[in-house]
Amino acid sequence: MLYRYVSVHQRCFGRFTTSLTHLPLKKPSRPYAQTTSKPNLPAWPTRRKIGLRALKIANFIFAVHLFATYAARPSYMWGPSMLPTFSGTDEIVLEWMLTYRLSLNSLARGDIITLDSPIAPGRLICKRIIGLPGDTICVDPTGQLAPSTEHVIIPKGHIWISGDNAEASRDSRMYGPVPVDLVKGRIVARIWPPRKWAAFPSGGGMTDLGSSSQ
Amino acid sequence: MSSTFSYFSGAFKKSWAVLYWLPTGYFFGTQFYHVKAISGRSMQPTLNPDSSTPRDVALFSRFAVHTLQDYGRDDIVTFRSPENPSRILIKRIIGVEGDTVKTLPPYPDKEVDVPQGHVWVEGDEHFVSDDSNRFGPIPAGLIESKLTMLIWPLNRFGRLKPQVEVDTKPWDRDTINEQRRQETRHARVTTKTS
Numbered sequence: 001m002l003y004r005y006v007s008v009h010q011r012c013f014g015r016f017t018t019s020l021t022h023l024p025l026k027k028p029s030r031p032y033a034q035t036t037s038k039p040n041l042p043a044w045p046t047r048r049k050i051g052l053r054a055l056k057i058a059n060f061i062f063a064v065h066l067f068a069t070y071a072a073r074p075s076y077m078w079g080p081s082m083l084p085t086f087s088g089t090d091e092i093v094l095e096w097m098l099t100y101r102l103s104l105n106s107l108a109r110g111d112i113i114t115l116d117s118p119i120a121p122g123r124l125i126c127k128r129i130i131g132l133p134g135d136t137i138c139v140d141p142t143g144q145l146a147p148s149t150e151h152v153i154i155p156k157g158h159i160w161i162s163g164d165n166a167e168a169s170r171d172s173r174m175y176g177p178v179p180v181d182l183v184k185g186r187i188v189a190r191i192w193p194p195r196k197w198a199a200f201p202s203g204g205g206m207t208d209l210g211s212s213s214q
Numbered sequence: 215m216s217s218t219f220s221y222f223s224g225a226f227k228k229s230w231a232v233l234y235w236l237p238t239g240y241f242f243g244t245q246f247y248h249v250k251a252i253s254g255r256s257m258q259p260t261l262n263p264d265s266s267t268p269r270d271v272a273l274f275s276r277f278a279v280h281t282l283q284d285y286g287r288d289d290i291v292t293f294r295s296p297e298n299p300s301r302i303l304i305k306r307i308i309g310v311e312g313d314t315v316k317t318l319p320p321y322p323d324k325e326v327d328v329p330q331g332h333v334w335v336e337g338d339e340h341f342v343s344d345d346s347n348r349f350g351p352i353p354a355g356l357i358e359s360k361l362t363m364l365i366w367p368l369n370r371f372g373r374l375k376p377q378v379e380v381d382t383k384p385w386d387r388d389t390i391n392e393q394r395r396q397e398t399r400h401a402r403v404t405t406k407t408s
Contacts (some may be wrong), residue, residue, distance in 0.1 A: 055238075063237035116355030119331035122283065157297040175329065179296035182355050 071098045074191060075114070075124075081163035081170070082126055085112070092192035097185035107132065107159065107180065108203040112187040115161070118178050119170070126187065127171055131160035133180075140173045142166060152177070159183070246277045249365060250292075252304055256337035256344070257290070259391075260374065261304070261364075271366035274359035285354075286310055287403070288396070290361040290374070291335070296349050302358070305335035305345050308399060311354075312406035321347045333357070338395070 045053075067073075075095045080088040095114055099106050107113070109129055117123040131137045136153050137160050139146040144166075154160050158177035163169025172178065189199045251269045252261050261270050274292060278284045285291060287307055295301040309315040314327050315334045328334050332351040337343025346352065364370050384390050 059235060059238045062241040066237055066241060116353070117331065118353035118355060119329070121331055121354035121357075122280070155297070157295070157299060179294070179299070179353065179356055181294040181296070181299040182353060 069097070072096050072185075075187075077126065077190075079126075080168040081165055082112070082128070083165035083168070085128075085164050086126075086190070087196075090192075091190055091196070093187045094189045094191050095185045096188045100183055100185050106202075107183065107186075110203045112200050113161070114184045114187065115178065115182040116184065118175055118182060124184065127161035127163055127169070129159055130162045130172070131177075133158060135160065137172075145173045157181075244276070245280075247273055247275050247362070248359070249273055254304075255342045256339055257304060257306070258339040258342075260290070260306075260338050267367065270364060270370075272364050273362045275362045276359040278360050278362070279357050285357060285360050287313075288399070291357045292359050292361075293335070293352060293356040294358065295344070296352050296356065297344075303335075303344065304361070305337050305343070306399075307333050308336045308346070309334040309403045309405075314404040315346075316402040318347045321350070326351065331355070 073095050074092050077086050077091040077093050078088070082088070086093075100113075107129060109132060111129045112126065113129055114124050114126050117125045131154050133154050133156050136151050138148065139150045139152060141148055154177045157180055159180050160172045160177050162171045162173065166173075186202065187200055190196060249271060251271045253269055255262060255265060258265075261272070279291070285307065287310060289307050290304065291307060292302055292304045295303050309328045310333050311328050311330050313334070314325055316325055317323060318336075318340055326334070328351050331354055333354050334346045334351050336345040336347065340347070361374070363372055364374065384393060
């Protein structure tokens with residue numbers, strides 16, 4: 001009778017998945033046929049192999065992290081500032097970053113973007129782009145934070161952002177145009193809850209008056 | 215051709231190994247520390263003191279800014295220009311949120327209160343520097359990394375000079391100049407606590 005070391009994982013998931021997650025164990029020093037008296041126990045993986053396995057797991061974690069930083073990721077959405085569009089409670093959205101990291105020219109009016117908060121460094125906020133560089137913007141049409149006659153021209157390299165829910169949003173009406181480099185990515189879809197699934201195309205929710213009048 | 219790039223040849227195995235470990239390399243090379251050459255005269259005489267010699271090379275810490283949030287007055291930081299996102303600038307933080315800074319000529323107002331979450335940055339050489347005196351206070355979220363140490367030239371290798379104590383009387387000319395510059399810098403800033 002032969003005794004072999006079999007891990008719990010190998011017992012449960014069989015040979016195929018085990019070969020993916022576990023590196024092959026060290027071969028027994030002698031073939032089974034030569035064992036006569038005592039059972040042949042294959043050796044445990046060497047320290048070197050355990051170390052390599054740990055490094056590979058770390059490498060995989062780094063790859064996932066970099067993908068989530070530079071390409072795309074699901075994000076948890078919370079807060080009342082985008083209220084008609086997002087309910088402000090448990091929602092998960094898909095954030096697309098790759099093209100915005102590569103070139104910021106792909107921004108359009110009406111895009112829902114995520115950006116680093118200009119007033120709280122390190123905090124990610126979600127707003128809608130209202131104006132691009134060179135646009136003339138009415139600071140606050142409601143007249144709450146500024147007189148409704150006040151207009152500004154957005155300087156080069158800046159954008160004007162605003163939450164959909166003006167009542168509960170701290171945005172450009174309060175702190176003015178923000179540098180475009182604070183933008184991290186665009187929200188492309190809501191993926192949770194499934195019955196409220198929605199895609200947000202670039203420039204959606206905004207009518208371009210300039211082109212429609214021509 | 216097939217012998218060079220076939221699956222079992224050494225070239226393929228090596229390039230695959232490089233590709234496989236790329237995430238680890240990229241992560242440590244960008245998210246923790248990175249090495250960069252500094253161009254331009256805006257930080258003279260602290261960096262690139264002599265324009266005729268090769269450029270200074272420095273080690274920048276991203277970890278200190280993004281994870282530890284450890285940056286403040288007198289730190290030298292890099293950030294994307296608020297006017298042109300493709301340009302990376304290197305300047306010194308003069309004032310943080312809540313400070314009142316006396317501005318220099320191109321800025322329209324005499325004094326400015328640095329708003330919440332913003333910093334006031336300036337180059338050490340005001341005449342050739344595009345800094346907050348031109349574009350106003352910048353959001354701290356724009357800051358990418360902080361200068362940790364100089365790598366090149368070798369005679370200035372290591373950390374930049376530590377801050378000079380106000381009470382001590384230095385005798386060396388460089389230190390005296392550094393102390394004077396620091397005093398003029400600090401005299402223009404009224405901090406929130408004082």
